[in-house]
Amino acid sequence: MDRAPGLSVRLKFTLSYAGFLVLAGALPLAAAWIFILRHLPKYTGVDGGVLIRSTLLHDFASASAAVLVVLLMVGLGGGWVLAGRMLAPLTRITDATRMATNGSLSHRIRLPGRKDEFRELSDVFDGMLERLEVHVAEQRRFAANASHELRTPLAISKALLDVARTDPEHCTGEVIERLHTVNTRAIDLIEALLLLSRADQRSFTREHVDLSLLAEEATETLLPLAEKRGVTIETSGDITPTIGSQALLLQLTVNLLQNAIVHNLPGQGTVWLNTRVCPKTVVLTVENTGEKLTPQLVSTLTEPFQRGTERIHTDYAGVGLGLAIVKTITEAHDGKLTLTPRSAGGIRITVELPVVAAHL
Ligand SMILES: Nc1ncnc2c1ncn2[C@@H]1O[C@H](COP(=O)(O)OP(=O)(O)OP(=O)(O)O)[C@@H](O)[C@H]1O
Numbered sequence: 001m002d003r004a005p006g007l008s009v010r011l012k013f014t015l016s017y018a019g020f021l022v023l024a025g026a027l028p029l030a031a032a033w034i035f036i037l038r039h040l041p042k043y044t045g046v047d048g049g050v051l052i053r054s055t056l057l058h059d060f061a062s063a064s065a066a067v068l069v070v071l072l073m074v075g076l077g078g079g080w081v082l083a084g085r086m087l088a089p090l091t092r093i094t095d096a097t098r099m100a101t102n103g104s105l106s107h108r109i110r111l112p113g114r115k116d117e118f119r120e121l122s123d124v125f126d127g128m129l130e131r132l133e134v135h136v137a138e139q140r141r142f143a144a145n146a147s148h149e150l151r152t153p154l155a156i157s158k159a160l161l162d163v164a165r166t167d168p169e170h171c172t173g174e175v176i177e178r179l180h181t182v183n184t185r186a187i188d189l190i191e192a193l194l195l196l197s198r199a200d201q202r203s204f205t206r207e208h209v210d211l212s213l214l215a216e217e218a219t220e221t222l223l224p225l226a227e228k229r230g231v232t233i234e235t236s237g238d239i240t241p242t243i244g245s246q247a248l249l250l251q252l253t254v255n256l257l258q259n260a261i262v263h264n265l266p267g268q269g270t271v272w273l274n275t276r277v278c279p280k281t282v283v284l285t286v287e288n289t290g291e292k293l294t295p296q297l298v299s300t301l302t303e304p305f306q307r308g309t310e311r312i313h314t315d316y317a318g319v320g321l322g323l324a325i326v327k328t329i330t331e332a333h334d335g336k337l338t339l340t341p342r343s344a345g346g347i348r349i350t351v352e353l354p355v356v357a358a359h360l
């Protein structure tokens with residue numbers, strides 16, 4: 001073990017333990033010594049008394065020295081063993097930390113025994129490793145998915161360009177149109193990724209925002225899409241003040257409303273958009289009719305690139321980042337996102353944000 005020069009904690013413990021033991025032994029011996037010095041002459045008034053006293057003192061001194069040496073040995077030996085036993089959990093924790101530093105996040109300390117300070121430290125450390133492992137796995141999955149999603153439009157563009165190059169005569173407007181669509185999709189994807197990282201960094205300016213105005217603006221923007229799909233939007237709610245980024249919270253509302261429209265029943269769907277103030281939070285709720293969803297499926301939808309089953313049934317081919325962006329924006333505003341499947345089909349999504357007094 002490469003440790004910088006200096007006394008190890010085990011040695012410090014040992015020396016302290018031995019020191020205390022010797023001191024504890026020396027005190028009564030010193031008291032006895034003083035007692036003998038003071039009182040012995042009173043009892044030695046006979047001939048040879050002085051000689052008896054000095055022999056006694058000499059014998060007492062050597063016996064005391066022997067006792068102190070024994071105490072020192074016991075203190076050093078016992079202290080070393082005791083300190084070793086007490087510090088053993090720390091060695092396990094250090095080993096685990098070293099393994100985690102070298103990249104092995106799957107190792108756990110799992111310290112046995114009663115709940116003491118070391119056990120608490122070890123449990124907290126295990127919890128941290130677990131969260132770190134999940135986070136790293138999430139990041140890896142995200143990078144792999146993002147690369148895959150970005151490669152698809154590029155591969156399609158390349159195939160279209162190859163066709164156009166080998167047969168320029170047949171390079172019709174249709175090929176250009178398809179190239180344009182694929183290119184737009186790639187740009188949308190990259191913009192969604194940039195938005196995700198911007199929200200994640202929390203590097204936006206915070207201002208007063210009224211969620212009910214954002215809901216109205218989003219409804220206005222998406223009304224043509226809703227009409228095209230035969231979906232009715234019912235918006236309700238009074239002034240709902242909070243603090244945050246106007247642009248990001250509008251993006252959040254638009255994403256939720258767009259989802260509620262495109263992942264709805266075709267031709268007969270309804271969306272309910274509501275904002276309200278609760279005692280400690282302000283709440284934006286988006287609820288829509290649609291296919292029946294299981295709670296298991298719903299719990300995975302906020303993962304990046306996760307798409308539900310409708311992609312097969314509808315013409316909407318999203319990239320699967322809409323809800324991941326909503327979740328990141330909510331968390332960046334210290335809010336809470338909840339997704340609940342409706343028993344009649346469709347989903348109910350609530351975003352709870354910190355409340356702000358209107359006069360602030
Ligand atoms: N309001 C909703 N009702 C029913 N299903 C929904 C709703 N919102 C999202 N989903 C499901 O969750 C999936 C993920 O949604 P998300 O918004 O992240 O991606 P997307 O809509 O497929 O693509 P985009 O990135 O373009 O938004 C959707 O594919 C859909 O299956």
Ligand SMILES: [Mg+2]
Nearest residue numbers: 259318322323
């Ligand atoms: Mg979406």
